[in-house]
Amino acid sequence: MKLSLKRFVVACIAIYLGITCYTAYNLIQKKYVKTGAARDKLPDLRRIKIKDDDDWNPWGEEFVKEGPKLPVVKLGQHDLHRNVLLRETKDSSKTFNVEIWGKAAIGLYLWQHILDGPLESRMGGVWSYGSKQIDNIKFTFRTGSGVIPEKVPENTENLILILNGREPLKIQFAQSWLDSLAQFAFLKNVAVILLGNEQCNNDWVKKYMVKNGGPIKFVFLVYDSPEVDDWNFYQWPLGVATYRQFPKVNQDSLKINARRHYTCNFLATIYKNSSRQQLFHILEEKKDLKTSCLTKARYEWKPLETEETLNDYIGALQSSDFTLNPVGKNTECYRIYEAMSLGSIPIIEDNMTPGNCGNSNISHNAPLRLLKDHNAPVIYLDNWKDLPALLEKYKSLPYSEIVQKRRDMVDWYEKFLHKMRDKFVQTIQQRFFNL
Numbered sequence: 001m002k003l004s005l006k007r008f009v010v011a012c013i014a015i016y017l018g019i020t021c022y023t024a025y026n027l028i029q030k031k032y033v034k035t036g037a038a039r040d041k042l043p044d045l046r047r048i049k050i051k052d053d054d055d056w057n058p059w060g061e062e063f064v065k066e067g068p069k070l071p072v073v074k075l076g077q078h079d080l081h082r083n084v085l086l087r088e089t090k091d092s093s094k095t096f097n098v099e100i101w102g103k104a105a106i107g108l109y110l111w112q113h114i115l116d117g118p119l120e121s122r123m124g125g126v127w128s129y130g131s132k133q134i135d136n137i138k139f140t141f142r143t144g145s146g147v148i149p150e151k152v153p154e155n156t157e158n159l160i161l162i163l164n165g166r167e168p169l170k171i172q173f174a175q176s177w178l179d180s181l182a183q184f185a186f187l188k189n190v191a192v193i194l195l196g197n198e199q200c201n202n203d204w205v206k207k208y209m210v211k212n213g214g215p216i217k218f219v220f221l222v223y224d225s226p227e228v229d230d231w232n233f234y235q236w237p238l239g240v241a242t243y244r245q246f247p248k249v250n251q252d253s254l255k256i257n258a259r260r261h262y263t264c265n266f267l268a269t270i271y272k273n274s275s276r277q278q279l280f281h282i283l284e285e286k287k288d289l290k291t292s293c294l295t296k297a298r299y300e301w302k303p304l305e306t307e308e309t310l311n312d313y314i315g316a317l318q319s320s321d322f323t324l325n326p327v328g329k330n331t332e333c334y335r336i337y338e339a340m341s342l343g344s345i346p347i348i349e350d351n352m353t354p355g356n357c358g359n360s361n362i363s364h365n366a367p368l369r370l371l372k373d374h375n376a377p378v379i380y381l382d383n384w385k386d387l388p389a390l391l392e393k394y395k396s397l398p399y400s401e402i403v404q405k406r407r408d409m410v411d412w413y414e415k416f417l418h419k420m421r422d423k424f425v426q427t428i429q430q431r432f433f434n435l
Contacts, residue, residue: 102143104164109239199355
């Protein structure tokens with residue numbers, strides 16, 4: 001009897017262990033199958049080739065999602081509006097995530113010069129990434145030719161897209177990016193920083209505005225467009241030529257008090273029958289200007305700089321009290337900002353170029369209304385014939401006054417960058433998050 005009871009207990013234990021092991025096996029198998037099925041939906045990264053480098057992983061650590069992916073729920077317009085308002089009210093004190101995708105070189109001016117953000121370059125610039133928190137917003141910046149709709153975070157909710165709209169081919173590229181935004185199911189807020197057309201022909205972007213049924217809430221727009229109203233369009237500075245590798249200048253490294261070798265400099269592409277040609281002739285004809293000003297002209301525009309030509313250009317600005325800025329295709333040019341960053345006071349031709357640029361309903365200071373509205377300590381000229389008398393006047397000033405003007409220029413530019421940063425962040429806080 002005792003032996004039979006003992007066998008019965010052993011049999012029960014064996015059955016229990018068998019059931020437990022079988023159940024555990026089924027659970028593990030089910031999880032494995034589910035994980036494998038989910039993994040099968042991801043792109044085969046081994047097939048992604050950019051410049052023949054198979055080791056590059058476009059879904060690296062910077063793309064780790066900050067939480068689980070939420071299911072797509074179709075809501076009516078009223079429900080969507082109500083839910084967004086509730087979320088914004090509840091989360092007013094939390095940190096918001098904003099993606100910045102740079103598809104134009106002015107994105108680097110925003111990220112490195114205005115926001116002072118870090119940037120890690122990969123694959124020689126095919127993909128660059130950085131992040132920075134300002135107030136309650138964490139900005140994540142991505143740029144490079146590797147940034148395409150298929151390789152950016154699909155759960156993006158808040159987006160700043162940086163585009164080039166200067167010419168037809170650039171506009172087509174910009175439109176393809178805006179059209180692609182329809183595939184991002186979680187996208188709630190979109191704004192654009194647009195390098196506008198130099199004649200201010202930017203009507204193509206209007207159909208993408210929210211008021212016309214598009215995704216864009218507002219645009220930061222370069223050049224003096226009459227469309228600027230500080231609601232749909234905000235004016236944005238052209239900045240320095242980051243596409244030619246012009247660097248961010250450390251203001252502390254500038255030798256503000258040192259005497260500069262040249263009174264002025266003029267290094268530019270000369271267009272036939274332009275004010276640039278007129279200025280070049282004035283500098284050549286006036287013997288004292290020819291010796292005191294550094295002049296170098298070329299008659300064919302070149303988009304890229306060699307290291308040598310870039311260093312020569314930076315050296316010219318650093319060695320001159322003034323930098324001459326005749327109009328080109330637009331009154332606003334990169335040279336203005338580059339000179340300011342190096343403490344060379346810009347002398348700017350204050351004439352509107354042909355096209356549709358001009359005053360807007362909120363400002364009548366065109367051209368260069370952004371600089372004028374912020375009281376930039378630059379010098380404006382209507383006619384380059386007045387240049388010799390102007391430079392003669394400044395030569396008669398005590399050197400301490402020249403140094404002070406140089407210092408004022410550098411200080412103003414630094415404060416201007418901070419003002420642009422504050423305007424950018426505050427506009428996003430107000431327009432994206434109702435803060």
